[in-house]
Amino acid sequence: MIRKLLILALAFGFTSCNQERETNANARLSYFDVKGFFSKEINRLRLSNPIVEKTVSVNGVSENRKIKIADWEKELAVFTNADINKASWQGEFKVTVDHQLTIYSSANKKIPVKKILITHQQAKVAKIEIIVENKNILFQSVDTLRYAPGLFYEIKKLQKIRFLKQKSYHIVGKLE
Numbered sequence: 001m002i003r004k005l006l007i008l009a010l011a012f013g014f015t016s017c018n019q020e021r022e023t024n025a026n027a028r029l030s031y032f033d034v035k036g037f038f039s040k041e042i043n044r045l046r047l048s049n050p051i052v053e054k055t056v057s058v059n060g061v062s063e064n065r066k067i068k069i070a071d072w073e074k075e076l077a078v079f080t081n082a083d084i085n086k087a088s089w090q091g092e093f094k095v096t097v098d099h100q101l102t103i104y105s106s107a108n109k110k111i112p113v114k115k116i117l118i119t120h121q122q123a124k125v126a127k128i129e130i131i132v133e134n135k136n137i138l139f140q141s142v143d144t145l146r147y148a149p150g151l152f153y154e155i156k157k158l159q160k161i162r163f164l165k166q167k168s169y170h171i172v173g174k175l176e
Contacts, residue, residue: 030090031104032118035083037125041149042072042080050175057170066176075173078155079145082113082130100126109135125149138162151175 029036055064069075084093084104092111096103104116112132119127130145139161146154157169 029085031084031093031095032102032116033085034116034128034130035080035085037128038076038080038147041147042076045069045072045076045175053174053176055170055172057168059168069173076147076153078143079128079130079147079153082116082132082145084111084113084116 049068051066052069053064053066055062057063073080084106089106089108089111092108093104093106096105100120102118102120104118106114112134113130114133115129115131117127117129118125127146127148129147130143132141132143132145134141139159141157141159144154144156146152152175153171153173155169155171158166159169160166
């Protein structure tokens with residue numbers, strides 16, 4: 001019995017150490033906090049629960065509907081996944097600041113997030129554009145992601161798989 005309690009106490013101790021390390025890591029972000037920004041947006045959208053006029057196009061064939069998004073985390077996952085604050089990517093992004101525009105860019109072939117453009121208005125994020133490229137021997141894709149808080153989100157994807165036709169996807173969600 002004492003052995004089980006000791007093991008349980010050690011497990012809690014290790015867990016609390018990991019959480020503290022994660023908090024410290026988040027406090028030392030090198031670049032814009034894409035993941036944190038979209039987590040806040042997901043929570044805001046979950047609470048406001050807006051109607052979305054959503055258009056989905058695959059290879060030019062479109063469908064348009066007005067819907068309520070049930071899972072904003074899933075809907076905006078592609079944006080959240082474009083986080084550039086990974087420990088192995090520190091120092092890999094060039095940062096250019098010009099008045100209301102901040103640009104993060106990387107030429108490293110191993111980093112799929114190539115560019116993030118953040119437009120600011122009155123010290124708030126007005127628009128984010130993210131370019132993600134994945135390429136290997138069999139597969140090539142380019143994603144262009146755009147988001148304007150309270151207005152719209154857009155996902156464009158060009159995908160080429162070797163020996164198959166190129167596919168294009170285009171999703172636009174206008175918030176009402």
